[in-house]
Amino acid sequence: MTPVIEAQELTHSFGKEEQRVIAVNGFSLHIDAGELVILMGPSGSGKTTLLALLGCLLRPTSGRLRLLGKEVSTLSSGSLAQLRAETIGFVFQSFNLLSALRAWENVALVGDFLLQRPVGVRARAMELLEQVGLGHRVDHLPADLSAGEKQRVAFARALLNNPPIILADEPTANLDADNRAVIADLLRRAADQQSVSVLVATHDERLQDWADRILRIEDGQLRDGT
């Protein structure tokens, strides 16, 4: 079976010459459909840079990246944006909801990025919010939602376009224990029920219980796990 995410010797460095910092250094990984992988490492270890590389937000300095069997390193920035909209759902540490939009609009917004907006986006956004337990909060603005609710809206947003990949950056860092479990359950369910490949970058050890595999990163290199 072709891995959904397949990275070979991914390297990314910032700066030039003497000031060069290698954030990710020859990192290889593969994630299959329906797998939930936790990427652990201390702050500054290169977790976020790796996530940005896998999410096609950064171009690798060297190495190869294939998503759904397709080489993406050579795509134009417009094609990468399209790929992100169609293929990847993002969950951010700070939720990153748009303050001017209601909960359901935040979820439905990503439908606008597709070349052809699918029909029934609003209904799908409502359905997803219902699934994450926010059916009663669909018309609320982010400012009126708790941290846990915001992250659940962000999770619903990540699922709107039925992406085969979810990349989550410290999704539980700003949440209490109850909400942490809710978000971890949602990620697990997405992997199990919708065969989504989930990669979670975190330094929260308690999330390990939900993972299929754990990768450890240090100084931009894979230290443990395969």
Next chain:
Amino acid sequence: MRTFRIILGIGLDLLLFGLLVPGATILGGKRLDAVFFPSLSLDHLFFDLTGIALIVWGAVWFFLAARLLITEGRGFLTELFGFRISPVPERLVTRGPFAVHRHPVCIGYLALLAGLSLILGSLGSLAVGIPLLFALTYSYLRLFEEPGLQKRFGSDYRLYAGRVPLFWPAKRRRIPLAFRNLHGDRIRFSVNVLGVSFAILLICFQLSILKGTRSQITTYIDHTGADIWVMQQGVDDFIATSALPRKAVQDLEKLDGVDRAVGIYAVYTLLKTNRVKSRVYVIGYDTRSGDGGPWKLGRTLPHLKNSRELKDNEVLLDQDLAQRHRLEPGDTLSLFGRTFTVAGLTLETMSIGSQYAFLSREAFGRIVPGGEFSFTHILLWKSKEIPDDVIIRRIEAATRLTGLTRARLADNMREFLGMFMLPLLMVGVVMGFLVGCITIGITLYTSTLERFREYGTLKALGATDRYLYGLLLRQALFSLSLGTALGFGLALLADHFINQWVPGMTAGLDVAITIQTIVAGLAMALFSTALPMWRLLQLDPLEAFRA
């Protein structure tokens, strides 16, 4: 062989689509114009600007699409009815204009032709030629091109066709993010709308003053009704000094085709009363016939029923001028050192910078030096349907004086006005335009910086630069439309105020000015998005990861 086919294809394209099709459309359209629309004219700035916009857009769209077909599709354009003249594209192109609709080359070409028809002012081309061409193109694409492409690219093309429309981009109901972004900060939004409305008011008002002034400056010329104006040789406006011998009137009346000729005086002077000074254009007219006199009277002394009853010691004053000097019928004033009684007030006799006063020709002749031997202008009415230029040639041959048609003299006056008024008014229009650009631009820029991380999130989630530009443009257009509505409301009020309360000025807001102002507003919206968009292009989507 490949090179030969490419050259042959380009040659055929140029012949067919560069020459024959446009030629047939325009020439056919012109024939239709002559038969069906002889009195309808598209000769207007709005149509010219729209035509230019269509040509520019059509050309850009056409060449972008053609370039993509050649560079990415690795093929050329010429395939007619399945017959491949030049090598056809090997790869399916789905980006750029091809992401908007499936046949951008055709759409760009049709837009170009429509723009050309507009510029050439051919209603026949627009109403018949272009729609016919569109119908033919549509039929050809459906019957030949589309089946050929499906055959060549298989399921890839079917998927593409399912996603992208043939011609018209599918109407998609978007999340109203642009509106929400604007509406989020109501104070800033209100300031923005007020700024735009001020800019629109400034542009609209300056243009309407220009128009009002242009019509006002020829008011006397228009109302005399004379077909031809005769002046001293070399004089071609109603401002410069002119002196003609009185006997020229008889000479002119003898000419074939002249019904009557009437001499008048027209001299500028300064009126000083009640500590108010005004520049007045004093007309000495023929009180026997009323020719050259006022055409509409307001309040008058009881004995004065019409302008033919004016006595030599009386004057008729423009109503606004009289109001400014606090003069009423029956009051006296001094002109050229003589005392006159205000016998009545005249209406519609104000012009930019001066108003009219009317004396009898006899009184005037005694005032100005040499007045008993001369006139300043002679008004002439034709008796037969003889062309104006024929009469003018006869006048010049017989009297060595200058003759001008009423329309020509009015044009000359408008041109004269333009020489000193236009630069001033254009400064106002440009200032209004800049105020609008800066207001919308600053508002957009500050709101963009404020939501920088949110824009980063949008980029990370898959928003393209085009989507972000659309977002900015919609915000600009939204501010613009509200500001424009308010600005036009204010301009109407300002026009009303000027026409009612400001003596000597007329404002004339009309459809043409409305269209010109809206076009200027649209340009404002486009310009104002440049700086914020430049910042968004620099924006790194990694911004979304910053906690």
